[in-house]
Amino acid sequence: LYGDRLRTAVGAYVQRDPFSRLRQRPGRVDPYPVYEHIRARGGWVGTRLGNLATVDHAACDQILRSRRFGVRPEGESGADETGGLSFLNENPPDHGRLRRLAAPAFGARQVAGYRPRIERVVAELLDRAGSRFDLVDDLAAPLPIAVITELLGIPDADATAFAAYGEVVGSALGGIRSLGHARALMRANADLEQIFERLVEERRRRPADDLVSRLAAAEGDALRPGELVPMCTLLLIAGFETTVNLIGNAVGALLDHPDQWALLCEDPSQAGRAAAETLRFDPPVQRTARVSFDEVEVAGRPVASHQVVHVLLGGANRDPAVFTEPDRFDLTRPDAGEHLAFGSGAHHCLGRPLAELEAEIALRVLAERLPRLRRAGPVRLRPATLIRGPLHLPVAA
Ligand code: HEM
Numbered sequence: 001l002y003g004d005r006l007r008t009a010v011g012a013y014v015q016r017d018p019f020s021r022l023r024q025r026p027g028r029v030d031p032y033p034v035y036e037h038i039r040a041r042g043g044w045v046g047t048r049l050g051n052l053a054t055v056d057h058a059a060c061d062q063i064l065r066s067r068r069f070g071v072r073p074e075g076e077s078g079a080d081e082t083g084g085l086s087f088l089n090e091n092p093p094d095h096g097r098l099r100r101l102a103a104p105a106f107g108a109r110q111v112a113g114y115r116p117r118i119e120r121v122v123a124e125l126l127d128r129a130g131s132r133f134d135l136v137d138d139l140a141a142p143l144p145i146a147v148i149t150e151l152l153g154i155p156d157a158d159a160t161a162f163a164a165y166g167e168v169v170g171s172a173l174g175g176i177r178s179l180g181h182a183r184a185l186m187r188a189n190a191d192l193e194q195i196f197e198r199l200v201e202e203r204r205r206r207p208a209d210d211l212v213s214r215l216a217a218a219e220g221d222a223l224r225p226g227e228l229v230p231m232c233t234l235l236l237i238a239g240f241e242t243t244v245n246l247i248g249n250a251v252g253a254l255l256d257h258p259d260q261w262a263l264l265c266e267d268p269s270q271a272g273r274a275a276a277e278t279l280r281f282d283p284p285v286q287r288t289a290r291v292s293f294d295e296v297e298v299a300g301r302p303v304a305s306h307q308v309v310h311v312l313l314g315g316a317n318r319d320p321a322v323f324t325e326p327d328r329f330d331l332t333r334p335d336a337g338e339h340l341a342f343g344s345g346a347h348h349c350l351g352r353p354l355a356e357l358e359a360e361i362a363l364r365v366l367a368e369r370l371p372r373l374r375r376a377g378p379v380r381l382r383p384a385t386l387i388r389g390p391l392h393l394p395v396a397a
Helices: 002-016 025-029 032-040 057-065 094-106 108-112 115-129 135-140 142-152 159-172 179-205 211-217 228-240 243-256 258-266 268-281 352-369
Strands: 044-046 052-054 132-134 288-292 296-298 301-303 308-311 390-392 394-396
Touching: 052 057, 057 288, 057 296, 057 308, 094 108, 094 211, 094 228, 094 352, 108 352, 115 135, 115 142, 115 352, 132 135, 135 142, 135 243, 135 352, 135 390, 142 159, 142 211, 142 228, 142 243, 142 352, 159 179, 159 228, 179 211, 179 228, 211 228, 228 243, 243 258, 243 268, 243 352, 243 390, 258 268, 258 352, 268 352
Parallel strands: 052 308
Antiparallel strands: 044 052, 132 394, 288 308, 296 301
């Protein structure tokens, strides 16, 4: 009887707060039914903490583009915070000042120059992988780590150590799970801080042709003391903890839809489309959040001042108002590009061209070299709730 009562209470609680389900195991394993539940209730729900959450594509896009919403309350600055993620967590004007310093390294021309290097890394990783391998450990993780550590100028980066930092920091973005998790996060942050402090010191003395050297040279008016190390941490973590999951989710979806995998193998030049459809169908970053500065109307709905709104990107990407048959994984769909996987507005992903290039090359080379690729064991998902992707994906070719 007690068990029954408890179940009823838990059921009622979940009904009242569908958002909380995204943090519980079933919602973590498959958040898409939760998003549909929210859509069935009008696209918006309130949360237990008094926040709002929305899966409505138009509302998500409007909030992310609006100047009347910020990533923190108006007037509050995080510049002197330690362990912060730089301009990702800043409103204007600090946001623009810091973003402009990093932006040139991620422009289309700059990024296109990485193509030969990325192709070489993918080829080397697959040469080493053999016929049975872990798609994550042996390809999806080491590729973006090699690219971003080279771009930043981290010498002889230890891919295994960086993968571990990424997992800890990435899983913490959705909330701290336990005391052990909090300790691991503090250790990872301290290690990364030390790595970057040493690197910055070295590049101040002897500049090289890398991003950290260019940023170190900008220290002064544009970049204040204490701002450089958090920016490096942001670029490092954003640079691989997301791309690893794009490649992992893409291969997972393709192997679960053999007709789509066959389509790609017939014409590997469609790899860019496979990446775009994965970004829509199963995005690595499932949500973000904003807070309103004043009373504002969003997609015809009034939102109060100082209201936190969870922007459920993974849900917006299945909105039937924008995507025909949104639950179908289809490389040929014409509307995939409307996805919000990289956010929108001022904080729109800075690394998008790089992430798309890495995924396109990885998927193209896989389809060219290993058309008989298939699953070879159970997938293990990351324990995170905000970042979504496989921790292990055993495959055979
Ligand atoms: C911002 C997703 C790869 C650097 C963002 C945002 C999303 C996102 C959703 C916006 C967050 C918000 O508005 O709250 C992704 C996905 C990626 C990816 C899905 C891979 C598939 C990368 C890469 C880099 C990068 C490779 C750089 C090396 C950044 C930075 C920001 C950002 C610096 C902050 C931009 C700002 O606040 O102005 N990313 N990202 N990302 N991303 Fe990415």
